[in-house]
Amino acid sequence: MKMMTKGFASAMALTIGLSAAAKAEDVEVLHWWTSGGEAAALNVLKEDLASKGIGWVDMPVAGGGGEAAMTALRARVTAGDPPTAVQMLGFDIQDWAAEGALGNLDEVAAAEGWDNVIPGALQRFSKYDGHWIAAPVNVHSTNWVWINKAALDATGLGEPTNFDELVAVLDKMKEAGITPIAHGGQPWQDATVFDALVLAEGTDFYKSAFIDLDPAALGGEKMADAFTKLIKLRSYFDPNFSGRDWNLASAMVINGEAGMQFMGDWAKGEFLKAGKVPGTDFVCIRFPGTQGAVTFNSDQFAMFNVQGDAKKAAQAAMASAIESPTFQSAFNVVKGSVPARTDVPDTDFDDCGKKGIKDLAEANTAGTLFGSMAHGHAAPAAVKNATYDVITAAVNGEYADGAAAAKALADAVAAAQ
Ligand code: GAL
Secondary structure, rough: OHHHHHHHHHHHHHHHHHHHHHHHOOEEEEEEOOOHHHHHHHHHHHHHHOOOEEEEEEEEEHHHHHHHHHHHHHHHHHOOOOOOOEEEEEHHHHHHHOOOOEOOOHHHHHHHHHHHOOOHHHHHHHHOOEEEEEOOEEEEEEEEEEEEEHHHHOOOOOOOOOOHHHHHHHHHHHOOOOEOOOEOOOHHHHHHHHHHHHHHHHHHHHHHHHHHOOHHHHHHHHHHHEEEEEEEHHHOOOOOOOOOHHHHHHHHOOOOOEEEEEEOOHHHHHHHOOOOOEEOOOEEEOOOOOOOEEEEEEEEEEEEEOOOOOHHHHHHHHHHHHHHHHHEEEEEEEEOOOOOOOOOOOOOOOOOOHHHHHHHHHHHHHEEEEEEEOOOOOOOHHHHHHHHHHHHHHHHHOOHHHHHHHHHHOOOOOOHO
């Protein structure tokens, strides 16, 4: 009882302190949510903060996956003028914390009991040295396929559950005169597809190769097989795939120009924005051969070490708003992701969202939930970038075969550590 009173009193003090200070300060937010679906989700956040008296200064840096945003961030911090809050992924958060650049959200986290409701897999990135440094807004997963329903129906085949069935569907789509795979040839997108191919080689293998960075796994037969399959998939892209933005690839599936896209569930945000309905207009399935396993990434807002109580209070107020269960539902329904808390009901989510929530919980229990290499949750940036180089070179036909690509990957990862 004594504890509860103390907890309640400190929560009250925090709330009063925050609302008074937040009026005085805006939050400047650096992010890369510039596509139609992303901007719609971001609006949910902006409006939620506005309703709490927290003003928003926008710093958008376009570019899926956030590489350009991270370059812009480095320039701001070097100039001694960090933004208040920054959208960030996995190991990047830890790297900034190690540099001593991040602030501290312990007070709001303790008052709201984040330790008990935010999954350990996310806390591993939201905390540094035992202190809360970032507020997770969602969990995305990357091993999804988004299929145009009419195009799938026209093949006369069912949803593919393994690579051979996938190839059969792709061949039928090709015969029907549509581009089987809508792909954007950018390193992070190439790597997103490759994450799924590596996971399809087995969950133990994904862990050995991408989490443990075992040289034998990175350069071995299963990796060679994953590259062989990547090179095969490449033959189903259209000739204009190089450099295409991911949301333009989504649009090709939405308008029936292409059959499917391999992409994280932020793609669903584009389908929803276009008024498309899961099960009717499009189908969401796990990448063939990865059912029961999930590769995830979580967008978090890392709070920089800003000066002044008012700015710090605005950071805490923003973090508190992000972690509210009602906000978690409202935002993630639009974004395509699932909540970053375990206690948010799935009631308002569509069928793909409900499946995403269930898959994540089951994979977490089964030990088949892994951080995405492509999205900075498996290894630090140097290793991630080394994998990007090899994967993109493989997509561009620079290796004689899958085995040569696997050897190059093992060498590149060794050199990056
Ligand atoms: C991911 C990010 C998502 C998504 C995507 C494309 O890295 O986690 O929120 O928007 O990039 O921009």
